[in-house]
Amino acid sequence: MNLQAFIRLALAEDLGDGDHTSLSTIPADAQRRARLLVKEAGILAGVDVALAVFAEVDPHLQVYVQIQDGTPVKPGDIVLTVEGKAQSILQAERLVLNCMQRMSGIATYTRRMVNMLEGTRTQLLDTRKTTPNFRICEKMATKIGGAVNHRFGLYDMILIKDNHVDYAGGIEAAITKAVEYLQRTGKSLRIEVETRNQAEVEEVLRVGQVDSILLDNFSPDGIRDMVRLINGRFVTEASGGINESNLRAYAETGVDYISSGALTHQVKSLDLSLKAY
Template identity: 65%
Template sequence: MQNPSYLTPEALTAFIRTALAEDIGDGDHSSLAAIPADARNRAHLLVKDAGVLAGVELAHLIFREVDADLKVEQHLSDGALVKHGDVAFIVEGRSQSILTAERLVLNCMQRMSAIATKTAYLTSLLAGTKAKLLDTRKTTPNFRICEKWAVLIGGGVNHRYGLFDGIILKDNHVDYAGGIRAAIEATHAYLARTGRQLSIVVETRTLSEVQQVLEVGGIDRVMLDNMTPALLREAVALIAGRFPTEASGGITEQTIADVAQTGVDFISVGALTHSVKSLDLSLKAF
């Protein structure tokens, strides 16, 4: 899998350093107090749940940032299907360093694995349709880089990363702008004025709004928000392939297959990143 543009070494290093500073402060005093500075040991990452593993590559980077002399023997890769009792990797080196890195590695990997697991499951429910699963910006502040990455590992597709790399004219934008036409025309003028090239997605709530988008044009995707499967089918038929379509709003594992059957191109699900239960993982000395 080719890394997306947001997964740069600089961005990952900044995330890791900020997270470590939050946790360590002026020192990991538990480890400094109890463990001799020259003690060396090892620990393994033990899987205690079934799911899709994510965050292994990030764990390497965290260990390296804490102590470049830590050695990781990797047994499983990101995206691996795992079960209780599997060992993802073994880390070996200074005991204090292993303990200092432990919680950040687990916090990241447990949540990333949960997101990858949920993404893989919902993607499996789209089998036999052309629909692709999208994430949203409903992410944890300062943890988006990991959550978006986990969606990719689970087989999903990233929506825009943030407010800066794509335009989505949602209901409030449309209402504040004075309607669909006004919002799209103002957006075109803004992009021309600023010399930016950004994709434009327009959220619609009714068939009337879909028709207005078709009349104005100049966009890249029509978002169909909180529509029933029956209404989605009508909207897809009305759009007739002129623009890609995206279903959004309150879609669950119980409804996603029906939504996919309507012929939409994408389905966005905020629950991928805002409503998951962490996969149970443990870093244990042995």
């Protein structure tokens, strides 16, 4: 789903057969203005989405952006002003706020996690643990916060996880079938395989033919041992129960990437409002 498709679906969900409150109380030709205000400190995200929402609702709305995505903000800051048809501003208001508040919350939390990695070689990855049909915005927000986008969906990478391994009959069988599939279809996709213990890591090292090894639910000491064992032959990623409390310990193991679902499923939205003036 692209951004425009998401916006159209979200507006259809909200508007139905019309914003009857605005249609009944505001003259059709009324021209007004509003400004988007910050009410809580954090990292701003979603300005580009807001611009796309306003344009979809009414291309004649004039929007003046004062603060860009990725900027630290504080209470009282004015992100943007919008001028034009009052009914259009009111129709766009809730979708703009819903998107920007959640995106800014994600960007704020992500930036805090990224800052904790300072001085290490490890980069932070997001995951597919996202809100259905809102993934495009949540992935935008993690990137604005400083993380690296992992695969967007099931279609842009082969990630052989534990269930795939068990269903396929083991790691070697799963890797072999994945490689054969790519050869047969002519697709060019990276292959990553999840490992749960040292024996599985050693099997991947023996079989090869992958790009990355995912080390799932290892302790920091376990990750350090596996990074030494892999010795740069494959890109390494740590995942499983990693959050603010233990992120630094995992990063200090020398692993290439750390993925954390907490970036998108354990965040609080940033308080923003759109007010007439």
